[in-house]
Amino acid sequence: MADNRPDVLLVGPSKPLLAKGLSPVFNVHRLIEATDREAFLSGIADRIRAFAVTYSNQKIDAAITALGNITVPFGTAITTQTVQVQNAMTAINDLQSTLEDKLLPFVQQHSN
Numbered sequence: 001m002a003d004n005r006p007d008v009l010l011v012g013p014s015k016p017l018l019a020k021g022l023s024p025v026f027n028v029h030r031l032i033e034a035t036d037r038e039a040f041l042s043g044i045a046d047r048i049r050a051f052a053v054t055y056s057n058q059k060i061d062a063a064i065t066a067l068g069n070i071t072v073p074f075g076t077a078i079t080t081q082t083v084q085v086q087n088a089m090t091a092i093n094d095l096q097s098t099l100e101d102k103l104l105p106f107v108q109q110h111s112n
Contacts, residue, residue, distance in 0.1 A: 003027060007047040012054035022052060059095045066091040
């Protein structure tokens with residue numbers, strides 16, 4: 001009997017909770033386990049219907065921490081916690097640059 005589950009490409013290290021949730025519903029293809037990424041992606045490209053991204057780095061953590069350092073409502077923080085707001089904006093902009101400059105080109109390259 002054919003497996004009718006949709007195919008998902010997992011980008012980044014597998015997180016146990018995510019893998020446990022995805023595996024019963026999707027055919028999960030783990031990019032991190034590929035020894036030849038180009039061959040791996042070429043072999044599954046026409047079947048992939050979604051991406052699951054677990055990529056985590058210091059920029060994500062920095063953005064989350066910076067936002068957490070704002071301890072009052074954002075409207076108030078703009079005038080009372082200007083340093084924390086600026087730090088959060090900088091961290092979010094750095095994260096945006098990483099996503100746009102590194103992850104987006106990868107996804108675009110492999111999602112024809």
